[in-house]
Amino acid sequence: MSALLNFDNVTSYYGATRILKDVSFDLEDGQCLCVLGRNGVGKTTLMRTIMGLTDRSTGAIRVNGAEIGGKPPHQRAPYGIGYVPQGRGILSDFTVRENILLGTFARADKAPEIPEICLRIFPYLKDNLERRAGLLSGGQKQQLAIARALAVGPKILLLDEPTEGIQPNIVHEIGEILKMLNKELGISLILTEQHIKVARKLGDAFLMVDNGRVVARGPIAEMTDELVERHMTI
Incomplete structure (x- = not known):
């Protein structure tokens, strides 16, 4: 290694x-x-x-x-480098989709769509892309924070x-x-x-x-x- x-x-x-x-x-x-x-x-x-x-x-x-x-x-x-901060840093007034897309702004290729891996790993997020993030549970917000970091392509x-x-x-x-x-x-x-x-x-x-x-x-x-x-x- x-x-x-x-x-x-x-x-x-x-x-x-x-x-x-x-x-x-x-x-x-x-x-x-x-x-x-x-x-x-x-x-x-x-x-x-x-x-x-x-x-x-x-x-x-x-x-x-x-x-x-x-x-x-x-x-x-x-x-x-993808980052999931303490407290998660989710934007409550944004939808699930909008929160994940924030991660794509930091991608090297600037691709403006949600990577397939984010939706494959987190089926709840896939089924609730238009849900306001502030309505999610703590565990769901953590899933969202990880998905947003994965959208960077880290x-x-x-x-x-x-x-x-x-x-x-x-x-x-x-x-x-x-x-x-x-x-x-x-x-x-x-x-x-x-x-x-x-x-x-x-x-x-x-x-x-x-x-x-x-x-x-x-x-x-x-x-x-x-x-x-x-x-x-x-």
């Missing part, structure tokens, strides 16, 4: 405050990388830094060897707390969809996660973050209960 995304000594700021501190890691092609840690330690900032959504960052961020760290957010998606999919606030049976369903995207379609995933079971089921590798720094990393099999206890228990 070759490194698809490379973080090299990245420090990221909001104003003058350092949130991420000298973070380095590689995302291999076809890998699922789980980013774990307590609330407020920098996991969301890591995702936002990849997308260029913090005030500034130093260090190198590369996709397939191309430096993207100095580029504004709208110039990063065409490198093949090689890398970033998911910030994809199972947060979703009922247990839907957590399982979302997990199965992410596993299929990763293992069958070959889309590389980075996901922040509080559910240890979900991380262990989906992940190939993990990063444990504490106070803006990576404090542990490795294959998912090396994410011991002791590490979880030390860095995730309140």
